[in-house]
Every structure is written in C-alpha cells, then in structure tokens.
Amino acid sequence: MQSVQGTDAIQAPTSLPGSKSVFIKWGLLGSVGLINGYATILMYSRGELAFALLTVILTALALYVFGSKKTYAHRYIYPGIAGMILFILFPLAYTVGLAFTNYSAKNQLSLERTQTVLMDRTFQSGDSFPFTLYKTDNGHQIVVKDGEQLLATEEFSLDGLNVTDMDLKAIDSAQGEKEKIKTIIQNRTAISAVDFHLPSGEDIRMSGLRKFAAVVPLYTMQDDGETLYNNETGETLKPNMEVGFYQPVDENGAFIGNTISPGFVVEIGTANFERVWKDEGIKEPFISIFIWTVVFSICTVAFTLAIGLILANIVQWEELKGRAVYRVLLILPYAVPAFISILIFKGLFNQSFGEINMVLESIFGLKPNWFSDPILAKTMVLIVNTWLGFPYMMILCMGLLKAIPDDLYEASAIDGANFIDNFKRITFPLMIKPLTPLLIAAFAFNFNNFVMIQLLTNGGPNMIGTSEPAGYTDLLVSYTYRIAFEGGGGQDFGLASAIATLIFLLVGALALLNLRFTKLSQD
Numbered sequence: 001m002q003s004v005q006g007t008d009a010i011q012a013p014t015s016l017p018g019s020k021s022v023f024i025k026w027g028l029l030g031s032v033g034l035i036n037g038y039a040t041i042l043m044y045s046r047g048e049l050a051f052a053l054l055t056v057i058l059t060a061l062a063l064y065v066f067g068s069k070k071t072y073a074h075r076y077i078y079p080g081i082a083g084m085i086l087f088i089l090f091p092l093a094y095t096v097g098l099a100f101t102n103y104s105a106k107n108q109l110s111l112e113r114t115q116t117v118l119m120d121r122t123f124q125s126g127d128s129f130p131f132t133l134y135k136t137d138n139g140h141q142i143v144v145k146d147g148e149q150l151l152a153t154e155e156f157s158l159d160g161l162n163v164t165d166m167d168l169k170a171i172d173s174a175q176g177e178k179e180k181i182k183t184i185i186q187n188r189t190a191i192s193a194v195d196f197h198l199p200s201g202e203d204i205r206m207s208g209l210r211k212f213a214a215v216v217p218l219y220t221m222q223d224d225g226e227t228l229y230n231n232e233t234g235e236t237l238k239p240n241m242e243v244g245f246y247q248p249v250d251e252n253g254a255f256i257g258n259t260i261s262p263g264f265v266v267e268i269g270t271a272n273f274e275r276v277w278k279d280e281g282i283k284e285p286f287i288s289i290f291i292w293t294v295v296f297s298i299c300t301v302a303f304t305l306a307i308g309l310i311l312a313n314i315v316q317w318e319e320l321k322g323r324a325v326y327r328v329l330l331i332l333p334y335a336v337p338a339f340i341s342i343l344i345f346k347g348l349f350n351q352s353f354g355e356i357n358m359v360l361e362s363i364f365g366l367k368p369n370w371f372s373d374p375i376l377a378k379t380m381v382l383i384v385n386t387w388l389g390f391p392y393m394m395i396l397c398m399g400l401l402k403a404i405p406d407d408l409y410e411a412s413a414i415d416g417a418n419f420i421d422n423f424k425r426i427t428f429p430l431m432i433k434p435l436t437p438l439l440i441a442a443f444a445f446n447f448n449n450f451v452m453i454q455l456l457t458n459g460g461p462n463m464i465g466t467s468e469p470a471g472y473t474d475l476l477v478s479y480t481y482r483i484a485f486e487g488g489g490g491q492d493f494g495l496a497s498a499i500a501t502l503i504f505l506l507v508g509a510l511a512l513l514n515l516r517f518t519k520l521s522q523d
Contacts, residue, residue, distance in 0.1 A: 029067055033059060047110040050097070054090050058082055092504070098497035099272055105491035107244045107263035114239075114264040115228075118219050118246065123232045124207050126214035131206075133184055134176035142166075143174045144196070144204070144212055150174060151198065158183075161190040167197045184209055241266050272498035281467030285479070286499070288463075290506070293475045296382065297446040301439055303386040308393025312401055315394075327398075334391030342455040345384045372461050374472035381473050385452055389442070396438055400431045440514045447507060448477045468492070476503045 036059040043052035065071045065078045101107075109117070131144045138155045145151075151168035184191070192206045195215070207213035219228040219237070228237040228246060235248040237260060244266040245259035277283050314320065315327045333341065348356050349370040360366045370380045408426050417425070453459060459471030459478050469482045480503065484496035 025066070029063055033063055047113060050090075050094055054086070058085065061085075095497045095504075096501050098494055099501045100267055100269060101265050101494050102244045102263075102268050102271075103265050103493045103497075104263075105493075106261060107265050109262055109264050111239060111264045114246070114262055115221070115226075117262055118228060118260070119217065119221060121218040122205075122215045123218045124205075124213040125216050125232070126202070128207065129204060129212040130210055131212050132174065132210075133179040134174055135179050136176035140179070141174075141176060142191075142196070143171070144168055146198070153196070158187055158190075161187070161194075163194060165195040165197060165203075168199065170199065181209060239264070242268075268494070272495045273502075275495060276498065276502065279467050281465065282495075285463050285466045285468075285470035285474075288472075289470060289474050289476055289479050292378065292472070293447060294510075296378075296385075296449075296475065297443050299382055300385050300389060300446045301442050303382065304389035304393040304442070305397075305435075305439065307386065307390040308395075309397045311390070311394045312397035316398060316401055330394060331391050333387060334395070338388055338451065339455055341388060342384065342452055345380075345387070346456055349380050371457060374461055377457055377461060377473050381453070381456060384456060385446065385449065388452070389446075392442075396435065397431070400434060401427070404430050440511070443514070444507065444511065447475070447510075449475060450477045450481065453478045454481075468495070476506075 036055050040052045040055045040059075043049075043055065061082070062078065065075055129144045129146055131142055134141045134143060136155050140158045141152055141155050143150055143152045150171050150173065152171045152174065153166045153168060156163070156166070188206070188209070195203045195205055196212060197203055202214055203216075204212040205215040207215075216231060218230065218232060220231055221227075222229060226239055229235075230237060230248075235257075237246045238249050238253075238255075239245075240247045240255050240259065243259060243263070245261070245263040247255045247259045248257040250256050275282055276286055311330055315323050315330065317323070320326070348354050351357060351367070351369050351371060354370075357367050357370075360368065368376050370376050404427065409422060412422050412426060453473060453475055457471065457473045459469075459474035459482060461472055463470045463472060469486050470479055471482075474482070476499070480496050480499045483499065484493055485491055
C-alpha cells in the first residue's frame with residue numbers, strides 16, 4: 001500500500017503540467033479559430049469571398065496540424081505551407097480568376113453594393129426655399145421663407161451639430177442677429193447633413209448657401225429586387241450582366257442609352273483573352289513586346305556572362321599586379337543599389353545635357369535621341385542592364401574557375417594546348433553545367449525586370465495606335481502594369497490579369513524548355 005501511495009504521490013504532480021499545457025493549447029487554438037471565424041464572416045459580408053475562403057483554409061489547416069496527434073509532428077513545416085498558399089498559390093489563383101471578369105476601376109463592386117450606392121442618391125425636386133441663419137441668445141436658429149410664411153427650427157448649438165433632422169414650425173418674425181455668409185460656409189457640411197421637415201410633411205435640404213430645396217431619392221427599387229425606377233427622368237433601369245452596369249431599357253426590355261456608374265463585377269468568360277488576339281491595338285504590341293522581352297533577357301544573360309567570364313579570368317591572372325584592387329572596383333557596381341545606378345545612367349543618357357551625348361557630339365558630331373528612337377532606347381536599356389548584371393556573373397565565374405583543378409591545365413600545357421584550347425576543352429565544359437541553373441534564374445529575373453524599365457524609360461518611347469498604353473522598351477511585366485494602372489479606359493485589372501496569366505504560361509513553357517535542354521546537355 002505504501003509503495004502504491006508513494007507511486008501516486010510521485011505521479012500526481014506530473015499530470016498537472018500536462019493538463020495545463022493541453023488547456024493552454026486548446027485555448028489558443030480555440031481563440032485563433034474564433035478570431036479568424038469572425039474575420040471570415042466580416043470578409044464574406046463585404047463580398048470578399050476569395051479572402052474569406054483563404055482564411056478558412058489557413059485556419060482549418062492550422063487547427064488540423066496543431067490539434068491532431070497524428071499531424072502534430074508536421075507543425076514545423078506549417079509556416080512554409082501557409083506561406084506557399086498565401087504568397088504563391090492564392091495570388092496565382094486570384095489573378096487567373098480576375099482574368100475571367102470585367103474587374104476594373106469602373107467595375108469594382110458587387111451587384112448588391114452597386115444597388116446600395118444607387119439607392120443612396122437623391123435629387124432636388126419642387127420649389128426652392130430661401131433661408132437665413134440667425135444668432136440667438138441660446139445658440140442659432142434657421143428661418144425658412146415659404147412664400148409669405150416664416151418657418152423656423154428650434155434653437156440649437158451650431159458647434160458640434162450632429163442631428164440628422166429638424167422640424168420647421170411657423171413663426172411671426174425672426175429673432176436674433178443675422179449671421180454672415182462666412183458662418184454658413186464654415187458649417188456647410190453639418191447643415192447639409194440635416195433633413196428639415198416642413199409642416200406639410202415634405203422634407204427639404206440645403207441646396208445652396210442661401211437656399212433649401214426638396215430632396216427625394218433618385219431611384220426606387222421595384223418588386224423584383226433588381227429593377228430601378230428613376231424618379232427624376234421616369235426611366236426604368238435594369239442590370240446589364242454582359243457589361244456590369246445598370247442601363248435604361250425600352251418597353252421591350254432592350255438596353256438603350258448610357259450605362260450608370262458605378263459598375264459591378266460580372267463573369268465575362270474568355271473575353272479578355274479574346275481581346276489579346278482579336279484587338280489589333282492589343283495583339284500587335286503584345287507580340288512585339290513578347291519578342292523584345294525574350295531578346296532582352298537572352299542578350300542580357302549573354303552579354304553579362306561574356307563580360308563576367310572575361311573579367312573573372314583577368315582578375316585571377318597571377319601575373320596581373322593589383323588584382324585585389326581591380327576585383328573590388330569591378331564588384332562595386334553590384335554593391336551600389338540598382339535604382340541609384342539606373343537614375344545616374346538616366347542622367348548620363350539625357351539627350352540635351354547628358355555627358356554621353358556631349359562626348360559623342362564633341363568627337364563624332366553625333367547627338368543620339370536615346371529616349372525617342374526605339375532602336376537607341378533598346379540599346380540603352382541593354383547597356384545599362386549589362387552594367388548592372390556583369391558583376392554578379394563575374395563573381396560566379398570567379399568561384400567556378402577556382403573550383404577547376406590546376407592539374408588539368410598543367411597536363412594541357414604539356415600537350416601544347418593554348419589558351420583557346422584550354423577554354424574550349426576544360427574551362428567552358430566544366431563551368432557550363434553548374435552555371436546553367438544560374439543562367440536560367442538570371443533569364444527569369446530579367447524576363448520580369450520591372451524596376452529597371454520603369455525607372456529608366458518608363459516603357460517609352462510609346463507606340464502609336466494601341467488600344468492600351470504600350471512602349472517599345474516595355475517588357476511584358478511593365479506592359480501589364482501600364483494596362484492595370486495607366487489604361488486609357490480606366491484601370492483594366494481584368495485584361496491585365498489575362499495578360500499576366502499568359503505571361504505565367506509563357507514563362508512556364510520557357511522554363512520547361514530550358515530544363516529540357518539542360519537535361520539533354522547533362523546526358
């Protein structure tokens with residue numbers, strides 16, 4: 001008995017911390033579930049279905065991983081999985097989803113939210129009523145003149161006026177001192193928010209600095225919950241699900257006249273993709289920009305690799321004195337922030353005051369239009385990007401050259417091989433395999449090199465006759481940005497998402513092709 005009691009006495013304290021940890025664990029999980037559940041409800045109520053679904057998925061995954069004994073061992077990889085869902089899969093799926101909608105600056109709301117906005121609109125009807133603001137002993141009073149009759153509000157405090165309606169009652173004469181127009185201007189916002197009730201039951205509202213007028217709702221919702229009646233013009237409006245706007249209809253239900261903003265988001269199928277290959281104002285610049293993007297990426301990788309390889313061999317030449325100094329100087333362009341170098345080059349290539357044009361003009365009598373001529377602009381872009389990229393390639397090549405055994409070069413020297421033979425048979429074959437993945441990564445980076453284009457040329461010079469803004473030095477990524485935020489017809493996020501989806505497919509295909517060639521070369 002004593003041994004049993006002793007065992008219980010020893011085990012009893014150890015069970016308490018375990019129960020505490022379980023309680024704390026489930027308390028935290030429950031709190032996370034409740035908070036995220038409340039956030040999900042708020043997102044869904046505001047029409048943000050995609051973000052609500054994302055929150056549900058991440059929360060459910062967290063509760064499953066941390067709440068189940070079978071999956072608890074995977075808790076360390078949950079941040080990585082959540083990050084992949086949040087920053088890779090969700091943006092990709094969201095972008096693809098937008099590509100099949102008319103989402104733009106004019107079409108951002110849901111149908112229900114659009115109806116709410118339209119139903120809040122009012123217009124002035126009926127006669128106008130002049131009014132005067134008086135300063136009284138107990139505050140202020142508004143006096144309205146209805147024909148020969150005077151109507152006045154109760155005295156109120158103008159400071160901190162936060163009422164939404166006031167009654168107007170008949171008076172014999174106005175009392176107090178008439179306020180200047182300056183006071184009305186200072187308090188216009190507060191007065192405009194008040195509905196004033198006439199004895200007849202009609203409501204009036206401030207329509208000018210000295211006038212009130214009857215204000216009524218502009219639209220009335222019909223029994224079907226979708227049709228709106230315009231109380232001012234007598235028109236009947238229905239939602240046009242093809243364009244995402246309310247629009248007047250005729251007696252036969254056909255849409256006529258202009259659309260009414262704001263618009264709402266609707267599914268339009270593959271219309272955005274069809275615009276890319278059917279609209280010549282988009283098709284031609286898209287193809288031209290795609291070809292230039294590929295050429296730009298290939299040329300940049302080739303130029304930076306060639307320069308980097310040559311310089312790497314030079315700075316590692318044992319006979320060269322001061323190699324360390326040259327190595328540091330050649331790496332400096334890589335250490336300087338890219339945007340600073342780009343802006344400096346933008347000034348150097350200035351057509352009127354740039355140092356490059358001054359030198360060319362003094363020596364050769366030339367004054368190139370770097371930012372106006374498409375060919376020169378592309379040349380300038382390649383020059384600047386090569387300058388920004390060669391130090392990285394030089395560092396890579398220096399490391400790979402160090403990894404090649406000196407015995408190979410000694411044996412080659414015994415056979416009478418020269419520098420070119422060594423490069424073709426030893427250096428390049430041993431470098432190309434470890435360098436290929438890095439070249440593919442460099443190609444992918446330059447394919448989407450938005451910052452350099454945006455800061456240096458902003459895509460210019462601009463193409464003429466395009467449906468959306470496009471430039472000769474635009475890459476696909478900057479072209480998509482300009483459609484999304486600089487489009488002539490508004491911020492066309494749907495079309496930009498469609499082009500972004502095509503870019504993803506094209507880059508994916510190029511990546512698979514590069515990997516295929518890499519595999520063949522290694523075999």
